[in-house]
């Protein structure tokens with residue numbers, strides 16, 4: 001029996017006072033843009049109780065001191081991971097990839113073949129399945145796309161998830177779970193087996209994607225535009241004001257006709273963003 005785990009599980013978690021909750025919520029809003037209303041108190045308490053146990057801290061006040069102190073950087077990443085999810089999968093929300101393959105990619109490929117610069121951004125890419133799905137879609141449309149000025153930028157706030165994304169190694173069952181509407185398994189498994197039960201995305205797919213750590217609520221370090229932006233299941237954590245600011249900045253980075261793909265439970269109101277016209281299920285076109 002794992003005595004430590006057993007002892008930890010039976011301990012009563014420390015109380016999360018209103019003051020501690022508000023301080024942690026303000027910290028998460030300021031640092032990551034996360035919105036934590038009072039209704040999330042129990043969730044925050046149970047998720048962070050695990051961190052207190054792991055760090056052997058007596059209470060949430062000690063946790064706050066660690067977070068805000070000079071040695072808090074590593075724990076800030078743990079805090080974010082505890083309060084958000086990295087859940088993602090290959091070809092998640094398959095209708096976006098159908099749209100990409102049918103309506104978007106042929107035009108982008110044609111432009112890249114004429115020597116134009118083409119850039120796609122996967123913002124909040126988690127462990128990489130989203131940008132690799134975009135790369136696979138591009139390769140399905142044009143197998144030589146890597147020889148053109150065609151790049152996918154993939155960013156996330158969480159440095160540890162970016163390490164995982166760069167490794168590009170996934171369980172075999174992630175491929176088995178892919179919706180087969182447009183992609184056959186043979187389209188997708190452009191991969192090499194590294195060990196039993198796992199595969200690594202092949203070099204030609206990986207070479208299309210550049211990863212980086214980027215917090216979406218901070219100033220964005222881009223000069224050029226993006227033809228397409230994917231930012232799915234990320235803004236759901238932000239309050240309305242932060243969402244508006246993120247949509248506005250995306251809008252200014254898209255050229256006329258550029259497309260923005262967002263998550264299934266996210267919406268952009270036309271009144272708030274008149275230049276982003278809905279053109280599909282959770283897809284918007286820059287006017």
Ligand SMILES: C[S@@+](CC[C@H](N)C(=O)[O-])C[C@H]1O[C@@H](n2cnc3c(N)ncnc32)[C@H](O)[C@@H]1O
Pocket residue numbers: 032033084085086087088089092123124125126127130155156157158161214215216217231232233234237263
């Ligand atoms: C649920 S995953 C979405 C992954 C992928 N886009 C998808 O839809 O499958 C949400 C990701 O957003 C990232 N995230 C949360 N807040 C962020 C922020 N302020 N800036 C950048 N990424 C953030 C998290 O680290 C996490 O990897």
